[in-house]
Amino acid sequence: MPNPVVIVTGASKGLGLAIASILIQDLKASVVSISRSRTYELEVLAAAHPGSLDIVECSVTDEPAVTSAIASVAAKFGRIDALVLNAGVVDPMGRIEAADIKLDAWRAHFDINFFSLVTALRAALPSLRQSRGRAIFVSSGAAVGNIAGWGPYNASKAAMNSLTRTLAEEEKDIVALAVRPGKVDTSMQLALRETGGSHMAPSVYESFVRDHAEGNLLKPEDPGYVIAKLALEAPASMSGGFVSWDSEQCKEYRRPS
Numbered sequence: 001m002p003n004p005v006v007i008v009t010g011a012s013k014g015l016g017l018a019i020a021s022i023l024i025q026d027l028k029a030s031v032v033s034i035s036r037s038r039t040y041e042l043e044v045l046a047a048a049h050p051g052s053l054d055i056v057e058c059s060v061t062d063e064p065a066v067t068s069a070i071a072s073v074a075a076k077f078g079r080i081d082a083l084v085l086n087a088g089v090v091d092p093m094g095r096i097e098a099a100d101i102k103l104d105a106w107r108a109h110f111d112i113n114f115f116s117l118v119t120a121l122r123a124a125l126p127s128l129r130q131s132r133g134r135a136i137f138v139s140s141g142a143a144v145g146n147i148a149g150w151g152p153y154n155a156s157k158a159a160m161n162s163l164t165r166t167l168a169e170e171e172k173d174i175v176a177l178a179v180r181p182g183k184v185d186t187s188m189q190l191a192l193r194e195t196g197g198s199h200m201a202p203s204v205y206e207s208f209v210r211d212h213a214e215g216n217l218l219k220p221e222d223p224g225y226v227i228a229k230l231a232l233e234a235p236a237s238m239s240g241g242f243v244s245w246d247s248e249q250c251k252e253y254r255r256p257s
Contacts, residue, residue: 003052004029005077006231007070009060009120010087012039014186015138018224019084019231021045024052027228032056032073034066034120035087060087060116070123080127082231083120085160086138088113090153090188093199106152113156117163125171132173136231137164139178139242149199161242168240175234178242179250181223183211222255229253 006023010016011033023029024045030052033042036059046053054073058065074080089112092105121135128135142150143157160178167176183189193212197205211217223245230238230253243249 002077002079004081004232005032005073005079006030006082006084007032007034007073007080007120007124008084008086009034009116011035012037012042014188015181015184015220015224015227016084016086017041017045018220019086019228020053022221022225022228023231024049026225027232029081029228029232030054030077032069034058034060034069036060060120061111063119066116066119067123070120070127074124074127079131080124080133081131082134082136083124083128084136084138084227084231085117085120086227087116088138088156090150090191092152093149093196094151095149095199096151109152110156110159113153114159114163117160121163121167125174128174129171134175134177134231134234135164135167136227136234137161137176137178138227139164139180141180141182143178143180143242147204148201149196164242165240175236175239177230177234177238177240179223179227179230180242180244181227182218182245183208183216184220184223185212185217186220189217225255226250226253 006029008016008020011020012035020031020033023031032054034056038055038057056069092101094101137160139160140157142154143161164176164178192208226245
């Protein structure tokens with residue numbers, strides 16, 4: 001049986017890179033990375049596993065490029081088994097009333113965190129229907145949270161979860177699942193520590209600084225393994241759901257100890 005074929009957005013670093021690595025190395029999948037940068041780490045992974053990783057360098061907001069890339073995956077492999085929608089940003093941070101955050105910045109945020117999802121889904125759905133595949137959305141506790149200063153991020157992740165539920169209802173042969181990866185040690189966390197102090201409540205900001213200082217941030221490989229496994233094995237009973245990587249529902253998908 002051929003290796004499963006998985007598309008991962010935002011796979012050039014952090015959580016996305018961990019997901020791609022685990023899919024290739026642990027789960028024997030063929031991966032196509034779609035990200036705006038072609039990092040050294042991604043190149044090393046490709047060199048170590050020739051034929052198992054294709055790298056597409058483009059912004060997820062480039063609708064023609066993403067559509068063409070996904071069509072090329074379907075043509076090359078004859079199938080797409082899963083779509084892991086991981087690309088995302090937290091900026092701009094600031095209160096809703098902030099005059100220095102123009103509405104265009106909110107639109108640009110939604111172009112990355114939400115509208116790019118629709119682009120990828122529209123391109124991949126015909127193949128996912130044929131394979132009875134999976135669409136895994138990398139969400140956040142912000143989808144159900146209310147951190148002041150995170151207006152765009154809170155709203156875009158809530159919209160992502162809504163899209164997940166809608167997809168599950170419209171496409172009964174596809175498993176759609178939103179996953180909360182928790183506080184992962186990535187560049188996003190670094191940005192929150194470096195620039196978030198002026199936008200968040202002091203107690204909230206201090207919690208991010210403290211978690212890093214005390215070594216409480218998750219390694220990308222921990223939630224990454226769960227997300228990778230779910231991309232290949234999430235059952236229909238989970239479709240439409242929003243689950244935390246460390247929940248009881250995801251226990252069987254964690255890395256074996």
